[in-house]
Amino acid sequence: MIKDYQQQKALRDSYDVCIIGAGPAGIILGLRLAAAGWSVLLAEGGGREYSANSQALYACASTGLELYAGEARLRYLGGTSNHWAGRCRPFSPSDFAVPPIGGLPGWPIPYSEIAGYLPAAMEIVDLPPGADFHALNAGLDGGDFEPDRFLLSPPTRFAQKYATALEQTPGLDVFINCNCVNLEFDQASGHLAAVVLSDYACNRQRLVARNFVLATGAIENARQLLNSESLLAAGIVSKGGLVGGCFMEHLNIDLGTFILRSGLAPEPREYYTSDAFVDEYKAGKGNVRAALLADVQTYGRTAEVKHFLENLACDMGVASKIAFVARFSCPGDGVISTMIEQFPNLHSRISLLDEKDALGVAKVNVNWALSADDRHTVKCIGSELAKQWADMNLGFIKLNDFVYDTSIPLRLSPHAHHMGTTRMASSAQYGVVDTNCRVFGTENLYVAGSSIFATGGASNPTMPLLQFALRLADHLDARMNAAREAVA
Numbered sequence: 193m194i195k196d197y198q199q200q201k202a203l204r205d206s207y208d209v210c211i212i213g214a215g216p217a218g219i220i221l222g223l224r225l226a227a228a229g230w231s232v233l234l235a236e237g238g239g240r241e242y243s244a245n246s247q248a249l250y251a252c253a254s255t256g257l258e259l260y261a262g263e264a265r266l267r268y269l270g271g272t273s274n275h276w277a278g279r280c281r282p283f284s285p286s287d288f289a290v291p292p293i294g295g296l297p298g299w300p301i302p303y304s305e306i307a308g309y310l311p312a313a314m315e316i317v318d319l320p321p322g323a324d325f326h327a328l329n330a331g332l333d334g335g336d337f338e339p340d341r342f343l344l345s346p347p348t349r350f351a352q353k354y355a356t357a358l359e360q361t362p363g364l365d366v367f368i369n370c371n372c373v374n375l376e377f378d379q380a381s382g383h384l385a386a387v388v389l390s391d392y393a394c395n396r397q398r399l400v401a402r403n404f405v406l407a408t409g410a411i412e413n414a415r416q417l418l419n420s421e422s423l424l425a426a427g428i429v430s431k432g433g434l435v436g437g438c439f440m441e442h443l444n445i446d447l448g449t450f451i452l453r454s455g456l457a458p459e460p461r462e463y464y465t466s467d468a469f470v471d472e473y474k475a476g477k478g479n480v481r482a483a484l485l486a487d488v489q490t491y492g493r494t495a496e497v498k499h500f501l502e503n504l505a506c507d508m509g510v511a512s513k514i515a516f517v518a519r520f521s522c523p524g525d526g527v528i529s530t531m532i533e534q535f536p537n538l539h540s541r542i543s544l545l546d547e548k549d550a551l552g553v554a555k556v557n558v559n560w561a562l563s564a565d566d567r568h569t570v571k572c573i574g575s576e577l578a579k580q581w582a583d584m585n586l587g588f589i590k591l592n593d594f595v596y597d598t599s600i601p602l603r604l605s606p607h608a609h610h611m612g613t614t615r616m617a618s619s620a621q622y623g624v625v626d627t628n629c630r631v632f633g634t635e636n637l638y639v640a641g642s643s644i645f646a647t648g649g650a651s652n653p654t655m656p657l658l659q660f661a662l663r664l665a666d667h668l669d670a671r672m673n674a675a676r677e678a679v680a
């Protein structure tokens with residue numbers, strides 16, 4: 193049943209599981225656990241549709257690379273799946289087997305732990321049963337770049353697809369406009385005793401459950417933990433520690449331009465770094481997309497002037513000489529974009545500000561920061577790609593100077609793939625959650641979503657985070673069954 197917490201606050205006295213956040217992770221987890229017979233509260237901060245007062249609670253400051261974190265995420269039922277693009281690429285065994293460069297450990301579990309959940313995750317995002325992740329094109333000789341393999345979800349809008357199930361699944365209470373504003377930790381028992389929920393008029397209420405799951409996205413999961421004074425007092429969370437640290441994105445970098453050899457088909461070409469590349473260059477993974485521009489791009493208020501220069505330059509064949517006056521590409525030129533792995537580093541982080549939002553929760557600052565190791569990955573991918581294109585007589589790639597000269601600031605944009613802020617590890621020394629996604633030092637507080645990613649590879653995060661959510665549902669089900677049997 194979906195109820196509006198702004199209007200009615202008829203919560204049960206206690207739930208088996210309380211899940212905060214009804215995006216892809218929270219919705220799937222809630223449905224699975226309720227279907228297994230448990231009483232579940234799914235508390236969603238936003239309403240059924242976009243609203244300015246909910247979205248305003250995502251406003252945050254930025255001291256690092258520009259992330260657009262206030263706008264890219266959507267804060268209402270279905271979460272950011274309300275405008276995700278649907279690109280799905282599974283993790284591979286090497287994502288879990290090869291530790292990241294930079295000193296922090298990688299995943300503490302093998303890929304086989306989530307591999308079995310792939311078919312169910314594919315079904316959730318409406319990929320055909322048994323579909324193979326197919327390649328669009330051939331790879332590049334030399335072993336550094338394979339053809340990339342991915343599938344496109346329609347894309348699935350979780351609030352629409354699961355509307356009936358959210359309304360009708362017995363045992364599941366979905367409350368919208370129901371914001372988590374505090375986590376109350378009981379140090380003596382090691383249990384999270386309650387969460388504090390609030391409507392938009394700041395009416396607050398404690399909610400008790402046996403288990404709690406944060407599923408509010410990678411920035412908010414860290415924010416909720418950092419905002420809890422009782423978790424801070426107990427030393428479960430510390431300012432400047434691992435909670436909020438290791439914020440990772442996938443890097444979308446304008447590597448440069450290319451001219452395709454005449455006679456070659458003009459379709460986009462998509463490559464993916466091979467495991468041999470990662471091993472040889474001690475670099476991260478990456479997708480590279482080379483596509484021809486259909487039209488000359490226009491740029492804001494000076495578009496007319498730039499159009500004139502573009503036409504002139506393209507006609508005269510001197511585009512590169514005046515490109516610094518008006519950055520543009522001629523029709524027929526190719527552009528190269530990427531989705532490149534960022535390694536976990538503690539300087540890239542979410543931290544709490546003194547300023548509070550309208551519900552009294554501390555706002556956050558995002559300091560999205562790359563390391564020298566990330567610049568190395570970008571440089572290796574760009575230069576090896578250019579060499580192999582030339583070797584294979586595919587055409588010529590002109591790399592932007594910031595690709596190979598690491599003293600020049602990178603030109604890049606984010607993919608809105610937020611990861612790593614409550615990373616999984618084998619001990620609290622290196623991570624926030626254990627191998628079952630439980631927060632170290634607590635008995636009953638779990639995290640779902642890509643904030644648990646120890647590394648992010650260059651795979652789109654949503655399908656893998658669903659695999660982890662399904663695995664967490666199984667773990668909680670088994671744990672609660674064991675506890676019930678122990679009592680009986």
Ligand SMILES: Cc1cc2nc3c(=O)[nH]c(=O)nc-3n(C[C@H](O)[C@H](O)[C@H](O)COP(=O)(O)OP(=O)(O)OC[C@H]3O[C@@H](n4cnc5c(N)ncnc54)[C@H](O)[C@@H]3O)c2cc1C
Pocket residue numbers: 212213214215216217218235236237238264265266267268269270271272273275276277278279280370371372373407408409410412607608609610640641642652653654655657
């Ligand atoms: C433009 C765009 C395109 C994308 N394309 C792709 C793609 O092609 N492939 C891919 O894999 N990924 C893509 N993504 C990323 C994808 O959207 C996310 O990985 C996914 O939505 C994360 O799911 P989630 O459930 O963890 O978090 P979210 O979807 O962010 O959901 C979190 C939920 O928690 C709620 N919430 C937040 N705070 C509170 C609170 N205090 N109390 C109660 N509820 C709260 C929110 O309202 C929201 O409903 C894209 C993202 C964007 C922005």
